[in-house]
Amino acid sequence: GGLMHILRRIYDQLKKRGVNCLELDSLGNNALHYAIPSRCYDLCSILLDEGISVNAVNKDGHSPLSLLMKGSGGAIMPLTPPLLVNGDQAHLFSLLAKHGADMNFIYPEDAWDEKDYKCSVMINIVRHNLIEMKEMRENLQILLSFGASLDTVDSKGHDLIMHSIM
16 A cells, blocks of 8 residues: 555665665664564565565574564563454564564573573463463464474473473
8 A cells, every 4th residue: 555655665765775674783683673563564574575584583582573473562472362363463474484484483582580591482372371272272373384393492492292291
């Protein structure tokens, strides 16, 4: 629509003037690291089409996908309602996946009780007993359909099975 057209024109003008909108900044962020938390999903779409690195990891240990899963809160919690229901985020999740986002990426959970703890989205769902929620089971199915592995382990070497019985 209108906003997408305006963003495309701005992007094209910047590119024409020699600005590389796909580079990393001093914090290791690329434009996706800023566009995702700002919910500028049209801009994300343009950047992905232009070939931005979908798996770039910033100095805080986050990829664009982990920022999408983190949302606006502090600790990373998987998306609710389920990805299939949440239109804009679901669309962006699909775009990231189609552009090769690593569904098994191990990221910092940023939890106050676990300094330096890292896990995948799959483990995070099981670890916090969110599997009890129908929405989270649906999120697990979606992650699996996009290539997430059941063999993923966290920074302590624990896998999904271990977390399910802890």
